[in-house]
Amino acid sequence: MPHYLEGSRNSCALHGALQLFEAIEGVVPVIHSTAGCGVQYYLGGTRMSGGNDPFGSPPVSSSNIGQKHVVFGGGSRLREQLKNTVKVVQGDLYAIVTGCSTEMVGDDIPAMAREGRDQDWPVIYANTPGFSGDVHHGYHLAVKALIEQLPDIWKKPEEFPSGLVNIWGIIPNQDPFWRGNLQELGRLLEGIGLVPNLLLGSEQSVASWQQIPGAVLNLVLSPWGELPARLLEERYATSSIILDGLPIGTATSTLLRRLTEQLKLDTIRTEAFIAREDSRLNFQFARLADSYYRAGFQREFTLVGESAQVVGIAEFLGTSFGLLPRTLILTDNPPDSVRQRLVTRLAAIVSGYDSEVIFSEDRSEISDIIRSSEAQLILGSSLEREVSVELGIPFLALSFPLADRIVLERSYAGYRGATTLLEDIGTALLAFSREYHLC
Amino acid sequence: MSGNRLFVFQKIIESVVHISNSYRQDMSEKIGKHLAIYGKGGIGKSTTTSNISAALADSGYRVIQIGCDPKSDSTTILRGGNDLPTVLDTLREQSKLRIEDISAIGFGGVLCIEAGGPVPGVGCAGRGINAAVELLQELKVFDEFKPDFVLYDVLGDVVCGGFAVPIRDGLADRAFVVTSSDFMAIFAANNLFKAVNKYAPSGGARLGGVIANSILAAYAPSLIDDFAEKTGTSVIGYVPRSLVVAQSELYGKTVIEAAPQSEQAQVYRNLAQYIDENDDSVIPKPLNSPELKKWAREWGDRIFEVETGVVHEMASI
Known part of the structure; x- marks a missing residue:
């Protein structure tokens, strides 16, 4: 209609x-x-x-x-x-x-x-x-x-670095954190002995794109990366790992182990890397605990964004941070072929708790959904700021369009992205709590 | 604050009233009768239109004929076969145009204009027609020339919005369709009916009638009559297939000019007279695809019988 x-x-x-x-x-x-x-x-x-x-x-x-x-x-x-x-x-x-x-x-x-x-x-x-x-x-x-x-235009290079991995599915600007996200993913791949082919961002030139045929794997981080992976499989028989969203926090460990297994990498090196990163993240969780309980961080939230962000952030917050994904709104109109998969996955992030999963790109409809969701935290684009003010609940802008934040190298992916996300959400909640209870 | 808003609102209302008044003024000031002639490519639109223009001019009327076809050969036989720079070609070369640059006076003082268009396979001819018609309005061709009749000779089928421009927006009052008894010509006529049917209720042209052309076979008039009846329209003239037309065209002339005393010339004069004296128009009821196919199949069967009959009759003579 x-x-x-x-x-x-x-x-x-x-x-x-x-x-x-x-x-x-x-x-x-x-x-x-x-x-x-x-x-x-x-x-x-x-x-x-x-x-x-x-x-x-x-x-x-x-x-x-x-x-x-x-x-x-x-x-x-x-x-x-x-x-x-x-x-x-x-x-x-x-x-x-x-x-x-x-x-x-x-x-x-x-x-x-x-x-x-x-x-x-x-x-x-x-x-x-x-x-x-x-x-x-x-x-x-x-x-x-x-x-x-x-x-x-150019002949295929004769030699490629070994362990080269192409990264697909992060759309510049449509993901406002694309630069930082790609850099963090590059750091992770390097950490387990792979060579990342980021393809986009600083120091990524046509030379990076010429390396594509020599990759051992295509790493797909959103439904939008599936097409390039398929094209490359047809052309160069490159295999793929397809994720529905960005790996954040513990999901990163899962990805690194999967990569290690599929590409037969050095397990000891990978586990050592994961242990180091996990321990750093756990240390940060521990330091955050006081504020978490004092300011009542644990609450239901609404998340509005592209599917890659929603999958990554909702799963991290739901499984590692104890927040409850009340309503998840995917704004990028993902292809029909992946919708059911996304709904099944996102609706059951927290065991025994049903999350509502909605596909919409209409601001008015999204605002109405947020109004009726009764969630106590809004994570969305700058378009959702207005409804957060209207409802008087804390808000963090993190998806496109992002008109009221400066993002240069900030990341919401991987381990470091998890830390940044905790800092930003924590800041938003604390600022809100101070405003209402201390002043 | 609210007073300020009220003031703005009043201004908006005033400008809307002003615009609608000036629009009404434009409509009432339309100079001459504007007619658009459509039909399948190669069916004889340009020949028919040019002969009607010539006949109208011969009766003392001031006539403009505008060829709306990238082939730009609509007015050739009014101008003795000479070349005429098209509106769009001239527009491409120079930004300021004068009416003289894009028109020529043809037989009987008919003002001939060719809209022109891109070379085949490039650009958008539909937008070209749109742009050319806009330019003619900007140049105030009609105010300057003060025509009694303006005839738009439009390319084959109404393939896209651009070719519907002459029958949209109240530009032409009436559209006529030229058709033979060939199915594809009828198909094109039916498509025009669809376009008229779409635009007429919102101020577009209505259908003036059907011109039956290239009448040779005995069944042809009945077939076209039947199509007209089925679609709620009427045939305003039957133009027989004639050597005189072909011969005149080879001389770069209309029949009215080359063979004014011929029977064929009289046929065109009758058409011109009809158009002059009748303002009748209808909104046609085009057949949908299955109806048109069914209608064609029935006629296929009947023609077979008729043809057989004709052969027998001839044999008996």
Whole structure:
């Protein structure tokens, strides 16, 4: 049944592709669309993800087509834009992404990319009209373009590092903590003797993407990473470990043991690493105990976010921190094929306690659900701040859009991410408790 | 605060009233009768339209014919086969246009305009038609030329929203469809009926009637009559297939110009006279897909019988 959608947190496919390309150093995206697509990407995407955006707005090249390009085709405008971009912006790879109007018109983008390559420019393309899907679909399209087209531009490297693991499913900006999360995952993999291929973030360039075929494993951290893993299995017969969400706290130990077993790593080294990390985390739990009981941390909570975050955070808080996941709202419209699996898993995090699992991206509906949930802590995006004030309950913003926090390297994944999460939730609860009881 | 809001609200109401008044003014000031002619590609739309334009002009009316087809050959036979820069081509080259740049005076003083469009396989022709029509309105072609009749000759089928522009938004008052007795031509006519049916209730053009063209087979008039009856429309003229038309076209002329005394010229004059004297229009009732197929199959059976009958009759002569 048709309904209004208020304050959706899922932007369009073009933006998803742009987010991915911009997260790889040396990749220069070229938008082939009407004026405004790039600005919208800044206003509704990067700027809303923890204040971690380029100064002013992203310097994205765009063909800014007008009516005559719609009527007569915009191929020549794109050709000109590509030529000018190559002249003024140095890059290792130029990635054409398209908007709605140029796709409606049917501009021949592959031919334009081919023309560029004929002139020895490294050019790839992704057809990313907004009407084809949302930001997650855009992530898929961009990843697919890189996997399929990079081998046409550069020869496969002859040697790969041994124990290389590709990481998939973390969508830049859509997960505001993506940089920190990837770094922590990299640290964990290194800790058990693997070589992480983070693919996105600082020091991750086209060279990282050229390493993809040589990986021993694809580590998938959200339903959105399943497609790249499948593509790579078909192309290079690389096996995968598929998780529904980010490993946080004790879930990290499970993952590390699974990796060790599957890749036949040094068990002693892994156990030593896990023991060190577990002991640090346990020490922190012990130090937190006083505040935990004094300020009444243990309470029911509502969590609103992308499925990868919801799975990771809800399970950590529910199983290790004694909080009760009252209502879990997944905002990323995960594919039908994984929904039942997610519901079954999330509804029974705490034994003997049923959690409510809801799929929604509608701000108004989400606010109503929170109102009726009677939970005493809200973990969500900045869009949920208003309802938390209305209800007078503590709140922590941790999912997209994140308009009122600065996130540079903060992580909510792995062991260190678990610590950060405890600090932030504890701070939110204490601040609230002081406000109401001490002042 | 509330006073301020009230003031803003009043301003909004005023501007809405102003806009609707100026819209009404535009509508009442529409100069001339605007007619859109549709039909399957190659069915003889441009020939029919040009001959109607020529006949109307010959009777002393001021006529504009606008070709809305990327092929841009609608007005060729009104202009002796000469080239005419299209609106969109000219728009591509220069930003400021004058009416003279994109029009030519053809037979009988008909103002000929070709909207034009992209080369096949590139760009969006539908948006092109939209842009060209917008430009003609901006240039105030109708205010300047003060036509009695404006005829839009529109590409084959109503394949997308762009080609429905002439029958949307009250641009044309009436649409006519040219069809032969071929099933695909009837199919295209039925599609136009669907478009008219969709837009007419909200101020779009209504259907003026069906023009039966290329009438050769004996069963053709009855078949087209039957289709018109089934869809709640009527046939306003039957144009027989004629060598005169082909010959005139080879000379780059309309029949009205090349063979004014011919019977064929009279057929077109009658059509022009009908269009001039009748303002009748209907909202057609298009057949849905199964109905159209069933109707076609029934006619398939009947034609077989009719054809057999014709052969017998001929044999007896």
